Amino acid sequence: MQIRTTLMAAAIAVTLVTAAGCAVSRGQQTAGAYVDDTAITATVKSRMLENKDVAGTSITVETLNGTVMLSGFAKSQAEKARAESIARKVDGVRSVKNEITVRT
Numbered sequence: 001m002q003i004r005t006t007l008m009a010a011a012i013a014v015t016l017v018t019a020a021g022c023a024v025s026r027g028q029q030t031a032g033a034y035v036d037d038t039a040i041t042a043t044v045k046s047r048m049l050e051n052k053d054v055a056g057t058s059i060t061v062e063t064l065n066g067t068v069m070l071s072g073f074a075k076s077q078a079e080k081a082r083a084e085s086i087a088r089k090v091d092g093v094r095s096v097k098n099e100i101t102v103r104t
Contacts, residue, residue, distance in 0.1 A: 012042035037063040066094035
């Protein structure tokens with residue numbers, strides 16, 4: 001299970017790096033920080049997709065300089081809190097901004 005998570009995170013990271021390579025050229029962060037942020041985003045997203053308590057497809061994950069921003073929709077306050085908890089447990093995350101909206 002751990003190997004599958006790692007491989008999934010690596011595949012998502014490679015995809016994000018190739019698809020969004022323009023962010024570094026805008027001078028927002030160094031190339032190393034961009035790669036770290038991409039890996040954080042991929043890891044958070046893959047862990048959400050693996051967790052049965054979180055609708056990972058309804059939540060967007062963005063990372064800038066170790067700060068993770070969660071947005072999208074959750075079915076309950078518990079799901080929103082669980083998504084934040086998952087993000088906080090990922091190595092390299094400095095802080096989490098939880099902007100998830102709970103839909104009743």
